[in-house]
Amino acid sequence: MVIVVVETELMGKSIVTGAAGFIGSHLVETLLEKGDRVIGIDHFNDYYDPTLKRANIAPAQGHPNFQLIEADIEGLDWKQLLVDVDVVYHQAAQAGVRASWGEGFQLYTERNINATQIILEAAKHIPSLKRFVYASSSSVYGDAETLPTTEALCPKPVSPYGITKLAAEQLCRLYYQNFGVPTVSLRYFTVYGPRQRADMAFHLFFKATLEGKPIRIYGDGRQTRDFTFVKDVVAANLAAAVAPAAPGEVFNIGGGSRVALIDVIDTIERITEIPVQREYFENARGDARHTAADVSKAANLIGYAPQVSLESGLTQEWQWIQSLYR
Numbered sequence: 001m002v003i004v005v006v007e008t009e010l011m012g013k014s015i016v017t018g019a020a021g022f023i024g025s026h027l028v029e030t031l032l033e034k035g036d037r038v039i040g041i042d043h044f045n046d047y048y049d050p051t052l053k054r055a056n057i058a059p060a061q062g063h064p065n066f067q068l069i070e071a072d073i074e075g076l077d078w079k080q081l082l083v084d085v086d087v088v089y090h091q092a093a094q095a096g097v098r099a100s101w102g103e104g105f106q107l108y109t110e111r112n113i114n115a116t117q118i119i120l121e122a123a124k125h126i127p128s129l130k131r132f133v134y135a136s137s138s139s140v141y142g143d144a145e146t147l148p149t150t151e152a153l154c155p156k157p158v159s160p161y162g163i164t165k166l167a168a169e170q171l172c173r174l175y176y177q178n179f180g181v182p183t184v185s186l187r188y189f190t191v192y193g194p195r196q197r198a199d200m201a202f203h204l205f206f207k208a209t210l211e212g213k214p215i216r217i218y219g220d221g222r223q224t225r226d227f228t229f230v231k232d233v234v235a236a237n238l239a240a241a242v243a244p245a246a247p248g249e250v251f252n253i254g255g256g257s258r259v260a261l262i263d264v265i266d267t268i269e270r271i272t273e274i275p276v277q278r279e280y281f282e283n284a285r286g287d288a289r290h291t292a293a294d295v296s297k298a299a300n301l302i303g304y305a306p307q308v309s310l311e312s313g314l315t316q317e318w319q320w321i322q323s324l325y326r
Contacts, residue, residue: 040066138254
């Protein structure tokens, strides 16, 4: 059976930066499933193995409504790219808290701040743009004074990475206030799930368990996080793109529960049915002790409600890890 895709005026057109990354590839997949035309942009830099990123985006590349542009954001003609685009989902960033210290910081300023400003500067000339959704981070809060944390709390990043994410978030606010660019910033809380980056904790934990190696724990393991499944993050992006009250706002996007790291490791042991070895190290610089998202604002204004429990999400990630390494 031949399926013919006919473009209509009702079909949306989106740009996803960081399209081959962990979150970006899931977002591309979902947008295509709902019938959008999608331009994916990715630099395929070597922060982690580009082979994994190419595998992430491979299923989309055969889709008639998808175009992949392999390029650095700073080298593109954004005014031309944004013509007829309804929504920009700006997921691209130089990720990683621990790697943001020292000489590597220049990459963070270029890829997190400069790149965002370049897109926003072009977007101010595109009055038809309906939404610019920016992927921010709970790292902007640092060691939050109150838990769960609301968006009203003054951000106090404890890492260079967090500083760059906050700076880009402030640029979004400025371009909304001064030029009417319909920006929305989503502060993600510890996202996990299939396609998670190779340097992220759960990916490392599952891989070590599969290989019979000890899990590396920084600190006492009692630090807590609000873990958010990737599909819930995708749903938040789609909601932010259409909710009338979203432009100009910042929203926490969390998973709905705060869990200690040692409890997560117990859950991993139960899911994998493999005894987990633990190896403890000193606290890592720039890691917040606790995070917990108050998502009531996102619930009220964009209808966000996390759907995936931690155990269910970890089970899905474990299945993916096995397919990747076995």
